Amino acid sequence: MADIQSLSDGRLSASQQKAYWDDGYLFPLPVMPAKEAVALRAELEALEDTWRDNGLPLPLNTYKRVNAHCVLPLAHRIGADPRILDVVEGILGPDILIYGVEFFIKEPNTRARVSMHQDLTYWGLGAIDGLVTAWLALSPATPASGCMDFVQGSHKQAILPHADTDDPDNLLSRGQEVQVDVPDDQRVPIEIHPGQISLHHGLTIHGSGPNTTDDRRIAAVIRYCTPDVAQQVADKDYAILARGADRAGNFIHFAPPITPFTPASLALYDEIRTAQAKATMAGTANNKGLYA
């Protein structure tokens, strides 16, 4: 297990920033007490209980899995947490947008996995440095529970060819898999525990295996970008300003939700989903439906 990275006044040191840019990731970074992350998990699970069979237009899983910050105040609250933003500022600088928040969940003793991929492949944002993912553990993420594996230094490559797969156990929207061989000894297991985050660059090759434990593996995954990032494939794209200012105007800003699943936020969710599908589903023959 990697040593916990200590933060100075909640912020990254110059050597931690260098490690991120050298390796394409950094972990484990403590951003909140474990008991607070456990409480966030309880809040999420209460929402699941309330909304699982509550007549939402799309399956609850879809809303949790992508753009949860549009419909769930909890997701936005986590994305806007100043302790996470203080860390992210060390990578992206003072102006930070929330591009997405996702709850990535693997149920106990299931085969769900994530094929090795680079996040930026189908997001239409180009091969950029200005996007970082903060992956907050709400339950233990270990090799046994299906923690992520990263390939060190892989973010220094371009966007590599990916192929769609139709593996029903693959949690990615189109089952995309990078078309390079990643030997086991190049996979760095990113073990982190509740209250800790890992950071990864949008081009870092990563994936994760099945959860073989009796507990759920739950993460809140936040995609942050700088305002100069721009959508290049879809006609428009959306973000929430989390810190600083947006002087570039490349994204449509929207207000975070105040209560879960209001009619207005559900309509906005559909608008964003439809717009982003032009990039995320470009050229796919996959008929699972976006984010299914």
Ligand SMILES: O=C(O)CCC(=O)C(=O)O
């Ligand atoms: O949570 C996982 O296992 C994979 C998450 C992932 O691919 C990501 O955060 O980019």
